[in-house]
Amino acid sequence: MSFNLHLSENQIIDLPSKFTQQLFVKRDDLIHPFISGNKYRKLKYNLEQAKVEKTSTLLTFGGAFSNHILAVAVAGKEFGFNTIGVIRGQELVNEVDKNPTLRYAKHCGMRFKFVSREVFRAKISDGFIADLKQEFGEFYLIPEGGTNDLAIKGCEEILTPPDFEYDYICCSVGTGGTISGIINASKPHQTILGFPALKGSFLQDEISKFAANLNWQLITDYHFGGYAKINIELVSFINQFKHDFQIPLDPVYTGKLMYGLMDLLHKGYFPEHSKILVVHTGGLQGIKGMNEYLKQKKLPLIS
CATH class of the missing domain: 3.40.50.1100 (Rossmann fold)
Known part of the structure; x- marks a missing residue:
């Protein structure tokens, strides 16, 4: 891709x-x-791997103005994936339409889960990932910022x-x-x-x-x-x-x-x-x- x-x-x-x-x-x-610059570079092989694994949903993490969150949302729309963004800051739950990054990610079909900063710090823990799978089902996990x-x-x-x-x-x-x-x-x-x-x-x-x-x-x-x-x-x-x-x-x-x-x-x-x-x-x-x-x-x- x-x-x-x-x-x-x-x-x-x-x-x-x-x-x-x-x-x-x-x-x-x-x-x-x-999906510009390093975001394209980082997502390229991850999207290919998600296709190989026959995973229809991408899940990732980011903040209110994250380039990565928006890139994943747009890539999902363009390449046929559902997308989920775990967003740092529960206070943002009612601010989506005021935030240009989250607003456009939502327009591209991304669903959001807003969590506290304390919970966000534990985002890669086995327990938190298990809870996310319980809530959303199986997904292809892309780290915050996309680095793997x-x-x-x-x-x-x-x-x-x-x-x-x-x-x-x-x-x-x-x-x-x-x-x-x-x-x-x-x-x-x-x-x-x-x-x-x-x-x-x-x-x-x-x-x-x-x-x-x-x-x-x-x-x-x-x-x-x-x-x-x-x-x-x-x-x-x-x-x-x-x-x-x-x-x-x-x-x-x-x-x-x-x-x-x-x-x-x-x-x-x-x-x-x-x-x-x-x-x-x-x-x-x-x-x-x-x-x-x-x-x-x-x-x-x-x-």
């Missing part, structure tokens, strides 16, 4: 003349409007032979699946840099579970306070970047990645004449939800 992938060349970023480095963006965000062995396999396909000419490959990091696939597919001369969107050191261990090579490191200075945290400076950067290069960035992942990368360029982090590739992992649907939050706070919106 596959889409007609948008296979345009990596897009060059026209850096100021003082930089000898070359910067390109792999536009995986153009794969599909909703099959997801890693899909993410290993992000890099293609022309990408092996780059010295640095950079990507945003959520659950660690995407960067693990990139690491496994990379060549020894390449350095893989991950920019986590979350605070905390746990990702180092998570990535080590899946990554076969050691040519990687995490850049942990650009999470802006934690997952989905944002400020005026980041909004301004995202809007200016889109204006300058016609590339939209999302506020949770790719905006922080690109902000950090440009900051490192100005600080002289990358050697002279380096070739750098940034993987755009999509997630642009989250802009609508973030703008609702920014509007409430009377802050500038993402264009």
Whole structure:
């Protein structure tokens, strides 16, 4: 199961003349409007396996504005699966129609189960999974964020032979699946840099579970306070970047990645004449939800 992938060349970023480095963006965000970037990569082989197992229902987990939740809902509609989303936050049960992510997932046929944050933390326990099967019947389980062995396999396909000419490959990091696939597919001369969107050191261990090579490191200075945290400076950067290069960035992942990368360029982090590739992992649907939050706070919106 596959889409007609948008296979345009990596897009060059026209850096100021003082930089000898070359910067390109792999536009995986153009794969599909909703199942874009790493979400397509992670779901590809999981959907194939669900078909092999003759499972008609997909069940997964996520938060109120989860790219993953929406991607699973849309994939279910397009490929003939029923879908169930276990959503963090019981208070959201009456907020579905006010939330652009959940509203569209519902439109695609996804059923929801809203649970408390305490229950959500125990989502992978045997007891909770057994309770879900008792309630919904048999299903194909996809982890929160989509990361498992099959997801890693899909993410290993992000890099293609022309990408092996780059010295640095950079990507945003959520659950660690995407960067693990990139690491496994990379060549020894390449350095893989991950920019986590979350605070905390746990990702180092998570990535080590899946990554076969050691040519990687995490850049942990650009999470802006934690997952989905944002400020005026980041909004301004995202809007200016889109204006300058016609590339939209999302506020949770790719905006922080690109902000950090440009900051490192100005600080002289990358050697002279380096070739750098940034993987755009999509997630642009989250802009609508973030703008609702920014509007409430009377802050500038993402264009």
